[in-house]
Amino acid sequence: MTENIVWHHHNVTHEDRCKQKNQKPCVLWFTGLSGSGKSTVANAVESLLLENGNHSYLLDGDNVRHGLNKDLSFSEEDRVENIRRIGEVTKLFTDAGLIVLSAFISPFKQDRQQVRDLHGSGDFIEVFVDTPLEVCEQRDPKGLYKKARAGDIKNFTGLDSPYEAPEAPEIHLKTDEYSIDELAQQVLQHLGANGFIS
């Protein structure tokens, strides 16, 4: 497919863009069940990054599925393609020098591993938003569990579609033990301790 396509080298380099922004780009890859708190915590982290003078961008499953990925369903095949595309987008954004936050269920280990491999060099940070299914279902912020239990939504993650939890995430957030602010601070602390932000 890439036959006859030649890679262009640009005058302004990745290093130039990082230096200009005074940060080391990375992807904070939030993964977890629907209602686990991915969007909520990612939003709180992004606000802290803004306050700290960092340059970031938050990619959110619901929003991206309204645009770039609006042709994709929730079949296994389409979820794989969803994450593949988002992986490529995060690669472009980190190349641009940004700290990228992505909030997708991303239920399959293999797909998350592929995004990790795409980034290489330690800038992929898996953030497991660990919330028991019962708690997610109780929160049910969009009423989707109720609809799924009633049979109105098929292939719902955690019910009739699988979620493969990370085994060794860089950051493990327990949302039933800590507040949103505390969880956001845990993420910022990891970024600081690992030299991504100052």
Ligand SMILES: Nc1ncnc2c1ncn2[C@@H]1O[C@H](COP(=O)(O)OS(=O)(=O)O)[C@@H](OP(=O)(O)O)[C@H]1O
């Ligand atoms: N069948 C089914 N299963 C899971 N989720 C569903 C489904 N149908 C719609 N939704 C809504 O879509 C959001 C998940 O989209 P993602 O792109 O993150 O999913 S995936 O990574 O491709 O699995 C998810 O958003 P979050 O609740 O923010 O996770 C739901 O609002």
Ligand SMILES: Nc1ncnc2c1ncn2[C@@H]1O[C@H](COP(=O)(O)OP(=O)(O)O)[C@@H](O)[C@H]1O
């Ligand atoms: N400690 C917590 N961390 C994250 N979310 C929490 C917490 N406690 C309660 N919530 C609530 O849980 C819901 C999580 O929804 P959301 O962030 O949309 O999840 P997701 O993006 O994973 O679907 C929100 O209504 C949020 O206010």
